[in-house]
Amino acid sequence: MAQRQAPQLTKEQLLHAFRKMAEIRYFEERVHLENQSGEIPGFIHLYAGQEAVAVGVCENLRPTDVIGSTHRGHGHSIAKGCDLDGMMAEIFGKETGLNHGKGGSMHIADLSVGMLGANGIVGGAAPLAVGAAFTGKYKGEGNIGVAFSGDGGSNQGTVFEAMNMAVVLKLPALFIFENNGFGEATGADFAVGSGDIAARAAGFGLPAEKVDGTDFFAVHEAARRAVERARAGEGPSVIEAKAYRWYGHFEGDPGLYRTKEQLAEIKKANDPLRIFREKVGRKVTAKELDAIEADVRQQVDDAVEFARNSPWPSPDELTTDVYASY
Template sequence: MSGSIVLQSREKQVAMLRKMLTIRRFEERVKKEFAETRVKGFVHLYIGEEAVAVGLCSNLQKDDYVTSTHRGHGHCIAKGVELRGMMAELYGKRTGTCKGKGGSMHIADVELGMLGANGIVGAGLPLAIGAALSSKYRKSGQVAVAFFSDGALNQGTFHESMNIASLWKLPVVFVCENNGFGEATPIRFHTSVKDPTIRASSYDMPGVRVDGMDVMAVSQAAAEAIARARRGDGPTLLVCDTYRYMGHFEGDEQKYRKKEETEEWKLKDPILKLKGLMTREGSISEKEYSEMDASILAEVEDAVTFADKSAWPAPNEVLEDVYTSI
């Protein structure tokens, strides 16, 4: 695949680096906020997988759609959801993206095409083909991207959605973030095929496997799949091999894997990889990187301050937003 990599502009590289680092710094702070009990509930961190969300979303238009997973912070940030609203949502404040009604597993911003993180494994795929059907019917040219993990490969919704999308030639890209584990269970114990891209052939669509720790490679593959969808040629299954550095959820003791395995994957870190490439190409200096990092950390700090200072929802707000009209 490397031979066909299109040279990406410096601006795009800088933007992708910034997005990945924003996800990383935001989530590191979420980890801290959770540990210190200011963020409650179930928290699933995306750290280590940033190249997938950013590689995909850097090729999307603002009005394109994505459906996400319970590990959704990265997809939200990559699609443009504001950090202030996200942190306030995690705090459960009324200024949160979802007014404190969704929390980590349900952050959504429909106006940005972000159709929701989702607490149900595999549930986003049918929603994505529906968004793609809507786009096709309205002739709007919008594309839908369904993010899911290898854990969803064996849900009926995966197979049903792949079949329907291919049958109806829908403008959708299925993105399997293969982090090697369905919750605590390694992929070799839960999926019948060694290479998930094989499953694309069952539905007569291209299956592309890509290094999910390399944002340039993801972006290249994504650009091709998205272009194919947009011109009406139907769906693609992209399998991005990646790794989550943290546990399945915050508090997971991770007894199902060795520390050395995690450390080995960290050597392929997507942020360091892009930074290394850009440094070699002379497109970013150490000073520029430090400044970028500092400004992101300030942005995250601002989001925490905003969340902390925001008001709690009034108890009677529990009754709002169930129905549009009654």
């Protein structure tokens, strides 16, 4: 099915989607390495292995659409258009970061591209996205709100309330549940009482479907249907995307809930970039994709140098941007 869907996208769209997935992969791999040097302050939660979800969804969005993210937000930020230099500098805690070094990894935000922010509150994106969706409906501009949550976040009461409100008010909202198998170190098969995130969400009265979160084309097609439905005034939708994170819950997590052999098999069998290459068809050549990967590697290397050479925030900036004033 996914292979039949691939030709619906132009060559330019396919190349752009692959570039975004490559940006996420190499950004995360480099952050993983840089974190070991001790230069990066705070917690880091890496998104590698789930690239197809963020990109498959965000390739259907407009710049004016709004997304809310999770503590594992680098991938969503990149997919929505956040600048790599600004993101890397933010993670390094530098003044040139998107949030002047004050947000760090778990709170990267850029309202100019519709990124409400990564969020250290589990399930925190759902009510924010519903607020954005209400704004979109009230103003009649056709914009939608998208909430990314994990399998752990799917159990939060605020998420249930947000889905219910979106249904009651028939809001242009999309709830994406990235089921990577573990809420920190607790298996989703234990923590999700019903054992089925999508079916439970459907009980709130909105369409809900499951997709292979390692297959860009499967995610893209499901998101396309949900986005079109939202823009047509038909209300919210849910997508549960099954994927696998390649690193621990956070940098430093020993990951004892998975064996080295299991992780090696996951990387071999469930690599979103490799799956994209296999399903992309004849519109794009391997040489073109190789060139994108090489270019992205250099772009990420440059982002690290930019961050490393950027100044630290001045002490007199400590009390700025603390509260919003209207």
